[in-house]
Amino acid sequence: MMNHYMTRFMDIKVLVAMSGGVDSSVAAALLKEQGYDLIGVTMSLSCSSKSSDRGCCSFDAAKDAKKVAELLGFPHYTLNFKDDFQHYVIDNFIEEYINGRTPNPCVRCNQFMKFDLLMRKARELGAEFVATGHYARIGKYETNLKSQALNYKLFKGVDDRKDQSYALYTMNQESLAHTLFPLGEMTKDEVREKAKELKLPVAEKAESQELCFVEGDDYGKFLKEFCPEAVKPGPILDKDGNIIGLHGGIAFYTIGQRKGIGAHRGNPKYVVEIDRGKNAIVIGDQDDTLGKELVAEQFNLIAGSVDRLIGRELEVTAKIRYNSPAAEAVLKVEHGTQNTEHRARVIFKKPQRAITPGQSVVFYRGEEALGGGVIQRE
Amino acid sequence: MKKIYLDYAATTPVEPKVVEAMRPYHSEKFGNPSSIHSYGQETRAAIEQAREKVARLIGAKPDEIVFTSGGTEADNMALEGVAFANETMGNHIITSSIEHPAVLECCRFLETRGFSVTYLPVDEFGVVSPESVRAAITEKTILVSIMHANNEIGTIQPIAEIAKEIGVRSSESGRKIYFHTDAVQTVGHIPANVDELGVDLLAVSAHKLYGPKGTGFLYVRKGTKLVSLIHGGSQEHNRRGSTENLTGIVGFGAAAEIAAREMGSEIKKMTPLRDKLIKDVLAKIPDTQLNGHPTLRLPNNVNFSINFIEGESILLNLDLEGIAASTGSACSSGTFEPSHVLKAIGLSYQLAHGSIRFSLGKHTTEAEIDQVVEVLDKVVKKLRAMSPLVKGGK
Numbered sequence: 001m002m003n004h005y006m007t008r009f010m011d012i013k014v015l016v017a018m019s020g021g022v023d024s025s026v027a028a029a030l031l032k033e034q035g036y037d038l039i040g041v042t043m044s045l046s047c048s049s050k051s052s053d054r055g056c057c058s059f060d061a062a063k064d065a066k067k068v069a070e071l072l073g074f075p076h077y078t079l080n081f082k083d084d085f086q087h088y089v090i091d092n093f094i095e096e097y098i099n100g101r102t103p104n105p106c107v108r109c110n111q112f113m114k115f116d117l118l119m120r121k122a123r124e125l126g127a128e129f130v131a132t133g134h135y136a137r138i139g140k141y142e143t144n145l146k147s148q149a150l151n152y153k154l155f156k157g158v159d160d161r162k163d164q165s166y167a168l169y170t171m172n173q174e175s176l177a178h179t180l181f182p183l184g185e186m187t188k189d190e191v192r193e194k195a196k197e198l199k200l201p202v203a204e205k206a207e208s209q210e211l212c213f214v215e216g217d218d219y220g221k222f223l224k225e226f227c228p229e230a231v232k233p234g235p236i237l238d239k240d241g242n243i244i245g246l247h248g249g250i251a252f253y254t255i256g257q258r259k260g261i262g263a264h265r266g267n268p269k270y271v272v273e274i275d276r277g278k279n280a281i282v283i284g285d286q287d288d289t290l291g292k293e294l295v296a297e298q299f300n301l302i303a304g305s306v307d308r309l310i311g312r313e314l315e316v317t318a319k320i321r322y323n324s325p326a327a328e329a330v331l332k333v334e335h336g337t338q339n340t341e342h343r344a345r346v347i348f349k350k351p352q353r354a355i356t357p358g359q360s361v362v363f364y365r366g367e368e369a370l371g372g373g374v375i376q377r378e
Numbered sequence: 379m380k381k382i383y384l385d386y387a388a389t390t391p392v393e394p395k396v397v398e399a400m401r402p403y404h405s406e407k408f409g410n411p412s413s414i415h416s417y418g419q420e421t422r423a424a425i426e427q428a429r430e431k432v433a434r435l436i437g438a439k440p441d442e443i444v445f446t447s448g449g450t451e452a453d454n455m456a457l458e459g460v461a462f463a464n465e466t467m468g469n470h471i472i473t474s475s476i477e478h479p480a481v482l483e484c485c486r487f488l489e490t491r492g493f494s495v496t497y498l499p500v501d502e503f504g505v506v507s508p509e510s511v512r513a514a515i516t517e518k519t520i521l522v523s524i525m526h527a528n529n530e531i532g533t534i535q536p537i538a539e540i541a542k543e544i545g546v547r548s549s550e551s552g553r554k555i556y557f558h559t560d561a562v563q564t565v566g567h568i569p570a571n572v573d574e575l576g577v578d579l580l581a582v583s584a585h586k587l588y589g590p591k592g593t594g595f596l597y598v599r600k601g602t603k604l605v606s607l608i609h610g611g612s613q614e615h616n617r618r619g620s621t622e623n624l625t626g627i628v629g630f631g632a633a634a635e636i637a638a639r640e641m642g643s644e645i646k647k648m649t650p651l652r653d654k655l656i657k658d659v660l661a662k663i664p665d666t667q668l669n670g671h672p673t674l675r676l677p678n679n680v681n682f683s684i685n686f687i688e689g690e691s692i693l694l695n696l697d698l699e700g701i702a703a704s705t706g707s708a709c710s711s712g713t714f715e716p717s718h719v720l721k722a723i724g725l726s727y728q729l730a731h732g733s734i735r736f737s738l739g740k741h742t743t744e745a746e747i748d749q750v751v752e753v754l755d756k757v758v759k760k761l762r763a764m765s766p767l768v769k770g771g772k
Contacts, residue, residue: 039698077694124691124761125698 013037014180015122016131017114018076020064023133023183025202026191030182031131032072039125040069040076043113045085046213067201079121081113088112090213094227097251100276101358104167104322104374105211111170119178129180135162136369137184138176152176153303154369159187166322169362169372170300223251234279239272239288250274253281256289256354270354290351294320296361296373299333299342303370306342309333316363316370318346320355326364327352344373381700382746386586386678386739387529387563388704392629393588399632400590400625411622412613421624428631432595435634436561436580437571444596444614445627449562449583452596453480453523455618456558456579459604460521461488467553468518472496474506474535475722477525480581481560482718485523494518503671504533504723512543519547519555526561526570526580530719530735531670532679534568535559541576556602562586562594563676566637568645578602584626588740589633593626640740648677648738651747655680655736658751663758669720669733678738683720683729686768687761692734695757701750704735728767 014036016028032038042062062078069076089105089112096103114132122130135157143151152173156163171179183191195203214222224231231249238244247253257271270289273282301309310333317326328349336343346361355375362372383391403424409417411425429440446452461471473485475497485495496514500506506524515522522544527534541557548555558579564570565580566587572580580597584590598604604617611619656668665685684692689705696703705717720730736750762768 039694075697077697079690120764121691123764125694126760 011037012129013039013125013127014129014131015039015041015118015125015127017118017133018042018065018068019133020061020068020202020205021133022195022200022202022205023135023191025065025068025133025200026194026198027131027133027182028068028074029072029194029198029200031180032074038069038072038074039127040065040074041118041121042066042076042078043081043085043118044078045081045109045113046090064202064205071200081117084117085109085113085213090226094223094230096358097223097230098227098276099358100250100274102254102356103358104360105213106167106322107170107360110167115171115175115179119175122178129178131180131182133183134164134168134181135159135183135186135188136165136168136181137367138179138181139368150177151303155184155367156364156369157181157184157186162188165364165369166319166360166362166372169302169360169369171302172300173303176302220252223249227251232279234281237275237278237280237282239282239284244283247281250276250279250281254354255356289354291355292348292351294346294355294361295376296344296346297336297341297376299336299344299371299373301333301342301371306333310335310342314363316365318348319362319364320352320375321359324352329363331363342373379700381702382750383702384736384738384742384746384750385702385704386742387676387735387737389585389591390588390739391741392585392590393633393636395636396589396629396632400629403625403628408624411624412611424628424631425622425624428627428634431631431638432582432634433597435570435638436565436582436597437573438597439600441615442572442598442600444598444617445622445630446594446596446618447592447623448594449478449560449581449586450480450594452581452583452594453478453558453560454484455596455604455607456581456598457481457484457488457521457523458607460556460558460579460602461491461493463603463605464520464554464556465492468516468520469493470496470516470518470520472498472511472514472519472522474498474500474524476500476504476506476528476530476719477523478529478560478562480562481523481525498524500533500722502723503674504528504531504669504719505671505674506535506540508536508539508543511540512547515544515547515555517551517553521556521558523558523560526559526564526575527568527676527679528670528719529563530717531681531723532563532676533671534564534674534676537575537577545576563679566634566641567676567678569641572597572599584630584633587633587637590626590629593623593630595630644740645677648740648742651738651742651744652677652680654744655738655747655751658747659754662751662755666758667729669723669725676737680736680738682734682736683725684732684734684758685729686732686765687758688731689733690731691761692732692754692757695761696734696753699753699757701753704737705733 014031016038018024018040042065066076089108093103093105119130137155139153141151143149154165156165230251233246233248235243236245236247253271255271258268267285269283270286271281272284272288314331316329316331318329319326330347332345334343357375357377359375360372361375363370407420409421411418411422429443433440433443471493489495498506498510524535524540526537537559544555544557556578559577561570561580562583565582578599582595584593606617608619660666667683669681669683693703693705716730720733
């Protein structure tokens with residue numbers, strides 16, 4: 001039976017990014033049901049030692065995606081993006097650790113791999129949209145009735161636990177106009193239910209690991225192999241600069257971390273600073289990890305004019321890491337060091353725990369993600 | 379949408395006559411060829427007939443044929459089999475830099491087992507010079523492996539001349555140097571006679587010549603020292619344990635018989651189609667070049683570099699238009715890797731990435747070639763309009 005969508009969407013070509021997991025598989029299935037003309041693509045991103053280093057055969061994720069595409073009845077391709085992924089994501093990841101920061105590679109992967117390179121590939125294949133299995137929503141508004149100019153906004157996914165808008169704050173009007181997030185209105189449970197109902201071969205698949213290019217989530221091994229500089233032993237200092245122990249490499253630590261520090265004089269201790277110059281970590285009490293202000297660079301505003309924000313104070317909520325709740329804050333936007341860039345100054349209403357350089361801060365007003373930037377050292 | 383298949387170098391459709399020949403050997407004549415009873419006798423006879431047919435195709439004796447699971451196994455058997463059987467004589471192997479992974483990966487493996495391998499360069503057309511082979515031979519050389527024709531760019535190697543050089547060096551030193559050729563792209567398509575080529579070993583795959591997948595053979599010249607890689611049975615003259623792939627072997631025999639009969643007319647039909655495709659594309663699409671040798675090439679192979687755009691994008695667009703081509707050697711997951719062959723003939727990164735291979739077959743028609751040229755032109759125009767490498771493109 002043809003539903004009303006079908007006549008509408010039949011000729012609209014969509015490139016659906018498929019990781020082989022449940023989310024992107026269900027996203028593809030939903031678009032197929034709505035009648036879009038789909039092309040499935042799995043991005044081959046890293047040479048994990050899990051498969052042979054040739055990486056071209058028996059790539060499990062691509063196989064699962066292929067199975068789903070076959071079942072739903074649309075073509076699927078595995079495309080090689082390894083060089084670009086190395087350049088835009090892994091090299092930056094390593095550099096950030098060497099600089100004593102805690103990077104967020106998923107943000108960059110979305111920015112460069114999915115909503116730039118993959119989007120270009122979509123255009124080459126004649127597809128108008130890129131679709132992904134992200135839990136986020138896109139709203140379309142007419143800003144000017146006469147010109148019919150459209151304004152796109154990014155919103156949190158309705159499933160609060162799965163919302164991925166945080167990692168999508170680098171999107172812009174151009175990318176939002178050509179992106180579909182079919183799962184934005186669904187909860188993870190509903191997605192799993194849908195996968196079972198459609199008997200998708202990936203319905204029972206576990207959540208994917210934290211970072212796709214670090215095998216078995218073994219950061220230590222990965223960093224030892226790719227950035228030995230960041231895993232040189234060094235001193236653990238207290239706030240007064242006294243050496244009170246040794247650490248195995250600054251890359252193993254992040255601001256606010258308690259594990260691996262041990263207790264000193266009875267109180268649990270936390271990492272409060274990573275000093276790259278001294279190859280040292282500085283520890284302190286829990287309260288020392290609290291901060292009320294931060295500065296973020298590479299500020300991106302998703303909708304509207306950034307120039308009109310300059311000099312104004314904006315009441316927002318802000319998330320300083322993927323899984324932290326959004327906290328009330330005042331946002332001030334300034335010109336950055338480079339002409340084209342902007343900088344965000346954030347003052348929280350209440351002190352925040354472990355504001356971590358390298359992580360992103362993302363601003364919200366209610367459900368809407370306004371934009372964000374990369375947290376700098378104070 | 380009428381589909382056009384131009385990827386015969388990846389695999390070919392099985393000939394209906396071959397399917398017919400195989401049919402009785404599934405359920406009707408199913409005996410284990412090693413069994414003594416009548417069931418076994420009739421299937422043993424079928425296998426030996428097939429062996430004669432494939433041997434005839436390459437001018438070999440039937441007992442010089444070892445059936446395998448395909449071309450890759452045949453290459454492995456040749457390289458590892460000869461290397462391990464002759465390691466007391468020397469540990470040096472010579473091959474080219476443009477071999478199929480079935481040979482290259484085998485060499486890399488042997489390097490981890492104490493062998494040293496010389497990877498000979500090729501010229502701009504992909505030709506290995508016989509002189510370079512001669513110059514690379516040392517007193518430790520036990521094996522040379524050079525493919526008969528390249529699977530990506532179709533260049534045919536001077537195998538007989540290389541064999542002569544090896545023969546001269548062999549007799550000078552009084553030590554046998556074995557010569558293997560991967561003939562997966564040639565047998566059944568162009569003449570490949572083991573005596574004329576002067577090889578000791580030669581690998582063939584059935585599915586490249588309209589036979590079934592999962593079947594191949596290695597020609598092993600009488601007297602060649604070879605260790606067995608698959609133990610557990612005395613099949614194939616103790617060279618490969620395992621109950622024979624009866625239907626596959628029967629199909630291979632039938633396909634070989636047809637190929638021997640039709641080869642001459644196929645070459646006559648295919649070569650002008652190949653040349654038309656080359657001529658029309660080069661004339662119609664600017665900034666395009668032919669990869670491989672202009673004349674010393676397989677009658678069914680065409681490989682272009684189309685500047686400013688990626689072969690991958692061309693391939694996908696063609697596929698969406700129902701045209702099947704390739705960017706090099708096919709891979710199980712359909713991933714695209716930069717081609718080692720195109721790098722070896724000196725192509726820039728950009729041109730190597732802009733390559734596309736069309737391989738013709740017995741069902742290819744002139745109308746299909748016209749259609750492909752037209753669609754390719756359209757696709758290239760579209761992609762170039764978007765390419766950041768083209769002036770005026772976005």
